[in-house]
Amino acid sequence: MTAAREVIVYADAEAVADATAARLLLSIGDTLAHRESVHVVVTGGTVGIATLAAAATSPLAKAIDWTDVHIWWGDERFVPVGHEDRNEGQAQAALLASLPLPEENIHRMGAPGQYATVEDAASAYANDYSDAGSPAFDVLMLGLGPDGHVASLFPGHPGFAASGAPTLAVHDSPKPPPTRVSLALETINGAREVWVIAAGAAKADVVARCLRGDADLPGAAVSGSDRTLWLIDAAAATSI
Template sequence: MPEVIVYSDADALAQATAARLLLSIGDTLAHREVAHVVLTGGTVGIATLEAAAASPLASAIDWTSVHVWWGDERFVADGDADRNEGQAQEALLSRLPLPEDNIHRMGSSTTFATAQEAAEDYVHQIEAAGIPAWDVLMVGLGPDGHVASLFPGHTGYEDASQGDAPAIAVHDSPKPPPTRVSLTLDAINRAREVWVIAAGAAKAEVVAQGVRGDLAIPGGAVRGRESTRWLIDAAAATRI
């Protein structure tokens, strides 16, 4: 069973998750030369990054030894407000002494003609980094139970023939924009720690499904090799 940690509200959730992230990075670097972290977008995800940037704990980390990745990205142009990496850049990355070579962005429609090409480029980035086992991988949970850009009943989640590639193109997403790039479920579950972050009463039912391990939703299928944590607020915890 995953560990479930409940906070009073979304703000407390973001603040606590930020502190937990920074401490985890510091602990990782105490034992290994490099830390690999996968970021998530969304309201609480970006609030978490903003809180991390403002935390005094951030100054204790050697950011030259941290590599940043994404679980998914919207296949839109550079600078588009929908881009997860742009939001993360503003909230956190631009405020850290993090080398540009350590930031592994998923490709945009400015750079690539198709989402498939962008996904293949991300696979190459992952392979060039030695196919890292992410130390912490954070995902938000959608009200339909989706994580990254893996949606229940959609080919990106359901199709077993997606192969061994850790990143795939996602077309006809039920949530706009329709074209995306996403890590696969296998790639997500290669992480040492997976943190599922959710807030709000509208997500209470899918949180309960996910905590129970209901494979009908992607949120129920994610799990870390060493630990799986559900970091939620009180409103999202009411059906557990």
């Protein structure tokens, strides 16, 4: 079962980031009131990282017991640790370093030097996910590319339709760097809540196509079992 899409429009990209950060922290706190742990998938991109930075400075962050929060990624660029393109490094700087999160609760995707191949890194992340009990992510945040990609699932790319494993290795990505690890579409759609975050006039047409259910676009294929939120700014909403 999937949830119908809800679209919430904010004034601009900064408002999207601020509101999404507050929504995320409240969701984590509310979930911890009912369950022992929370599993959140964070995203990169300009607005995704701005959201994490806004969460870092929010007073709401101080009310959360972070020892019960697990952080995951929807995708990662298969480049060395410390490389500026890695999503986890940007997230570390924006938010994670400021939180009392146990390192074992931060589920980083592997890098060259740790794994011989991207397939090995994808397999290791699948094992990490399995060892954690294959959780249904409580909140899974995704950025949206101007081509309609989410995580590292690209239109017309073999990985988009792949299934059978929770993760996949991506080669020849249309967007550099070309080699990546991604959650599979089936894993993404197993999340309780999926939030797609987009801002800017350059995203307007693809946002509209996704919301109309364009089967060619990965962004149109993602949904949460309980809730599917599209958190966008006014510029990205002009073609809806």
